[in-house]
Amino acid sequence: MAAAFELTATPERRARYDITVYQQGWRLGGKGASGRDANHWQRIEEHGLHVFMGFYDHAFRLMRDCYREWKDPHAPFQSFQDAVMPQHLITFQEQEQKPDHKGQEWRPWNIKPLVRAGLPGEGASLAEDRSYKDMMRALRDWIFAHAKEAEHREDVLRPLHEAGESIEKLPESFEDARGLDAAKGFDLLFQAEILKGLYFLEQAQQAERAAPPPLEKPEPVRRAQLLFRLGVAALKGWLTDLVRKRKPLDFLLIDKLDFRAWLRKYGATPADAQSAPITALYCLGFATLDGNPRSQNAQASAGVCFHVLLSLLFDCKGAPLWKFRAGMGDILFAPLYEVLRARGVKFEFFQRVQSLGLTPDRSRVGSIQLLQQVKLTGPEYQPLIRIEVEPGKQLPCWPSEPDWKQLVDGEALRKKLADQGLTLESAWCAQQVGERTLRLNEDFDLVVFGISLGSIPSLCGELLKADKRWADMAREVKTVQTQALQLWLTCPIAVLGWSAGPTISTAYVEPFDTWGDMSHLVKVEQGGTGPGAPKSIHYFCGALPDTVPLPPPSDIGFPARMARQVKRNAIQWIMTHLKGLWPLVNPSDASSGMDWRHLADPSDRTGESRMDAQYWRANIDPSERYVLSVPGSAQYRLPAGGSGFTNLFLAGDWVQTRLNAGCAEAAVEGGLNAARAVLKRHPPMPSTPPVPAPR
Numbered sequence: 001m002a003a004a005f006e007l008t009a010t011p012e013r014r015a016r017y018d019i020t021v022y023q024q025g026w027r028l029g030g031k032g033a034s035g036r037d038a039n040h041w042q043r044i045e046e047h048g049l050h051v052f053m054g055f056y057d058h059a060f061r062l063m064r065d066c067y068r069e070w071k072d073p074h075a076p077f078q079s080f081q082d083a084v085m086p087q088h089l090i091t092f093q094e095q096e097q098k099p100d101h102k103g104q105e106w107r108p109w110n111i112k113p114l115v116r117a118g119l120p121g122e123g124a125s126l127a128e129d130r131s132y133k134d135m136m137r138a139l140r141d142w143i144f145a146h147a148k149e150a151e152h153r154e155d156v157l158r159p160l161h162e163a164g165e166s167i168e169k170l171p172e173s174f175e176d177a178r179g180l181d182a183a184k185g186f187d188l189l190f191q192a193e194i195l196k197g198l199y200f201l202e203q204a205q206q207a208e209r210a211a212p213p214p215l216e217k218p219e220p221v222r223r224a225q226l227l228f229r230l231g232v233a234a235l236k237g238w239l240t241d242l243v244r245k246r247k248p249l250d251f252l253l254i255d256k257l258d259f260r261a262w263l264r265k266y267g268a269t270p271a272d273a274q275s276a277p278i279t280a281l282y283c284l285g286f287a288t289l290d291g292n293p294r295s296q297n298a299q300a301s302a303g304v305c306f307h308v309l310l311s312l313l314f315d316c317k318g319a320p321l322w323k324f325r326a327g328m329g330d331i332l333f334a335p336l337y338e339v340l341r342a343r344g345v346k347f348e349f350f351q352r353v354q355s356l357g358l359t360p361d362r363s364r365v366g367s368i369q370l371l372q373q374v375k376l377t378g379p380e381y382q383p384l385i386r387i388e389v390e391p392g393k394q395l396p397c398w399p400s401e402p403d404w405k406q407l408v409d410g411e412a413l414r415k416k417l418a419d420q421g422l423t424l425e426s427a428w429c430a431q432q433v434g435e436r437t438l439r440l441n442e443d444f445d446l447v448v449f450g451i452s453l454g455s456i457p458s459l460c461g462e463l464l465k466a467d468k469r470w471a472d473m474a475r476e477v478k479t480v481q482t483q484a485l486q487l488w489l490t491c492p493i494a495v496l497g498w499s500a501g502p503t504i505s506t507a508y509v510e511p512f513d514t515w516g517d518m519s520h521l522v523k524v525e526q527g528g529t530g531p532g533a534p535k536s537i538h539y540f541c542g543a544l545p546d547t548v549p550l551p552p553p554s555d556i557g558f559p560a561r562m563a564r565q566v567k568r569n570a571i572q573w574i575m576t577h578l579k580g581l582w583p584l585v586n587p588s589d590a591s592s593g594m595d596w597r598h599l600a601d602p603s604d605r606t607g608e609s610r611m612d613a614q615y616w617r618a619n620i621d622p623s624e625r626y627v628l629s630v631p632g633s634a635q636y637r638l639p640a641g642g643s644g645f646t647n648l649f650l651a652g653d654w655v656q657t658r659l660n661a662g663c664a665e666a667a668v669e670g671g672l673n674a675a676r677a678v679l680k681r682h683p684p685m686p687s688t689p690p691v692p693a694p695r
Contacts, residue, residue, distance in 0.1 A: 001340070001450075002667070003674040007675045013684045015684065016684035020348060023350075026350065027349075028336070030623060032333065035397075036327070036398065041525055043527065045327075048541040049518075051504060057121045059664045066336055067080040067083065069342075075393065076390055086319030086321075091108045095107075108505070109276055116314075116316065122317065123317070131173065132173075133170065136167055139231060139310070143228060143235065146225075159207065163201045191244070198236060198239055201232055226272060230268055230272055230275070233268040237306075242254070254303045255303035255634040256631050258299050260278060260298075261273075261302070279293055282300055283513045284514075285308075293543070301633065301634060302631070304634070330396070334398065352432075353370060355462075365440065367438065373432055373433070375433050376407060377407065382403070383398060384397065402424065417431070420557075430553065446648075446678060446682065447647060447648050448674050449650055450650075452652055453474070453652070456474050463644075463645070472636045473636045476633050477627065477630075479628060481625055482541060482624075484540065485570045486538070486615040490532055491598060496584045502517040509580065510543070544619070547562070567611065570611070571611060574594045596608055627652075629660055639656040640670050641676070642656075650674060657673070
């Protein structure tokens, strides 16, 4: 969508490019697609918990520009500022010894990170080469602040100040430093300051380790000491592995290392590397193939994690996180769809890509095989519905299933798919009414491939054989299944013992290690206001261990089996672990983790059966799998304009970007880069012919 938006940004571009989007199923958005369930109070159903981080400059600019152009006087949100809300509170979950030393318990670590002024998408950012010295000064000051909170003595603080002085003497920019190399002794002085800084940081670490531990550390002091140790280790690694090589923001230099191993290399203890703030980064990136972000199999690129960490700590504007005021599909993809349609972009829904074929010389994409899933009753499918979210205001939304009335034999198809436990978005759904082949120079000239990485082995077999880089990318850039759970409660969350306010919480117990309080969505759904109506909404998500081997498409029962497994996972997790988050979820029965009456259920069932009124999903389809940032994989990501085939451009969070992480910011950047590559090779014609020079 970002590529289409950029390619149609001006009248000249719209005149140059005739764009058609081919989409399987009935809605746009990929992993960010959401739906409204008409059978359950038009509630929002997501693939998982989606929030934007405060440094997502590309994504917020796209939203801002889209909303400026989108003119819907009946919509409740008239600008991108209306459509999002700041989330200041973040919670890490720590497992610590109980006060009586009899076992362990989970304790919330609530933080409100400092942020920069302004809104995301405005001004300079780390992604746009903000001075590395600004970021390094910020990290230095952050370490100083935690050293004081940790009540460290002068033997720790003194070398810290000395290290800070050495950092201050480093060049502001290495663009300038290259010009200084001719000056006698510059490189020696530069290396000397690096070594001095590292020496004093090592002295601070040794002094901190040698300090006699108090018998009982107050929790704020203990946490400040942890953050101090992590900060010093990260600063040492930054100076050694990036700054010393004059590439202070080239995070690819440490991509081959696991983040926890990198921190340990520079002085963090094993316990520090497994602590809640670090585990939170692993949970954020689903950085595990076995479902446990604390296990030995949990691997995350040091370069990606350090880049994200610096951005979260020092580059967020307005708030560290931003929530959508409705579903992600409602807020982002519905306005994008309407703006693109108004610009002349065509959309063909229910078209599943089967394969890409190459020309005989293997230099270009020569054909695209499509499977047509359904026949329409009209000339064009109308995908959006309008939901009243306040008097006189209707929000365009995507439904959670197709409008069967617009499909030939739609009701029969609905019943068939329901019996099979399938949808038209499932790779295990063979529903089709025909096939078609798009051919080069007849149906298309250029291709922007935006299907996610997990689908490449099945769709791009010819490309993998023709170009080793494609095979390397498919093998080395890993993906993982995920699972999601949404609960609607009949009471505010404070009743269940959570009193800190709306939060995004992470680093808790698998398989649902991340929780987001999304209760602000109650007013944009239609759950009513009675005693049993939803009063709060909560999203949970986590990694889902891979199914090996993955069943073939002929095993049409696989999606239903996985959905049942996620439901079992959810019930077991609720019964065993929900009390660790919400201590009063069942105060009358210590043996049970849930009073099921707290779950909203229009059918008013009893006990565990009220779970049937909640929502869960297994994200198992190849295009739904989360793209990981495993150590050493960034080098295998292909750039948007570097597919190796002259008419093929790549878009998504799986291509090479500045972040190289699975997130909306990388997806938007990947799409924009694809559009820019198209514009560079096939520029639009000028709107008016150039004036001839006078003779």
